[in-house]
Amino acid sequence: MTSQAAHPDGGPARERGLHAQVLASLGPAITAGEHPPGTVLLTEELAARYEVSRTVAREAVRVLESMHLVESRRRVGVTVLPTEQWNVYDPQVITWRLAGADRGRQLRSLTVLRSAVEPVAARLAAELATPQECAALTEHALGMVATSRGQQLDNYLVHDIAFHGTVLRASHNEMFARLGDVVAAVLTGRTQHEVMFSDPRQEAVTLHVQVAEAVREGDGPRAERAMRTITEDAMAELDVLAP
Amino acid sequence: MTSQAAHPDGGPARERGLHAQVLASLGPAITAGEHPPGTVLLTEELAARYEVSRTVAREAVRVLESMHLVESRRRVGVTVLPTEQWNVYDPQVITWRLAGADRGRQLRSLTVLRSAVEPVAARLAAELATPQECAALTEHALGMVATSRGQQLDNYLVHDIAFHGTVLRASHNEMFARLGDVVAAVLTGRTQHEVMFSDPRQEAVTLHVQVAEAVREGDGPRAERAMRTITEDAMAELDVLAP
């Protein structure tokens, strides 16, 4: 078999490594429910379908197994596991699901998670942030102010993501810090989903500035309160979009 | 080479599949800092060290790569990534780290995460729990009461874990529900770490009963308050143990 085997569907995924390509096609297919839980896939089938060797197919299955998306058993095959077992904190899985059908549900779950985590992270940040982190926070808050008018949603989004990432990192809690990517995905998803021609609400911008101020002044409770309002607004927004 | 190649260290890990055995030895070694970030491993070295074929070693590396513990590059080898990139929400990674050196730090991070998530989960549970979930909650709260005296910490722990798992599931939020395992690991770790000869504090038991009551009555704010007290106590406990 030629080693230049091309990907069957000319998907946009141009990952390096054949196994990554198989993964980029099979993973989303599973999270999208294309192969519902209980479905049995055979390694050789997969190898044939994607025109790769069994070795490559097996490596892709290994990764899916480590995400608890599938289970591989002898004499049975590769079984798709029920949704409850999926490792939904895996950034890869999150990405796949956000790109797929239950994007709405996923966005909702993640936004609720944000509403739990970010206020606490803001309080911790107020207590633990370094001067550098305070500066970065202020900078991004000001960046949001500057880009909040005049159809600059893309630039606004950059600052928004950086702001929340900085807060999460400034909490100096490893678990919180790691949620920066998740929040970035949610914010991006929200911006793409919303009507793009409206500028962000000024109250939201003000609240971000307030968080930055409170963190700088070491005022934990105020930082927490302001951030809580931000995340509650985010949830309210979602409910308006799809009640 | 014989296909019955035994594991080099007679570790307790009797995972099925050679790749799983390699993983069970190599994963903890990395998270424990035995191979500090920047270290370069070679697939062939690994294959030799664990007396397995390159194929098997590669599959283990693939999984570690999907956890962002290592990165595999041509002509370079398998590089251990810096801690900040590790997928710290992967249950496997959590388990490895809890078993290793920075168990304390890990326990602390996770407890802070709990303090953010569980109160919110309790509030949602009060709003969304089904009668079955309410019943399970009450049952486990009563179980905690029954086992809170007389050196029955093991049985107490079972109910404690089940209680928190039920709350998280009853929140009907996928992300929260998936943290049941994490909380279980934390609670188990705490019990093993603490002095085992003291019964749990009665206030803690009472608070769990209050959460169950509040959820049953649909009183979100009260459920949230009681749970917040529980998680704050858990953090205070940690501070006492290692300030």
Add this chain to the structure above:
DNA sequence: CGGACATCAATTAGTCATACTTAATTGACG
């Protein structure tokens, strides 16, 4: 006659060894 239990064959993942390809890095040479 019927049910429990032992046996066997078919099936599919798991493992290994080997040969070859590809990409990145090094360093020698122009």
Add this chain to the structure above:
DNA sequence: CGTCAATTAAGTATGACTAATTGATGTCCG
């Protein structure tokens, strides 16, 4: 200082073999 070739280690393919599981078959005993 840019270029190109040699080197290196991962990536891929293939074929042969192993081992576990399961479902069917058959046997023995109640």
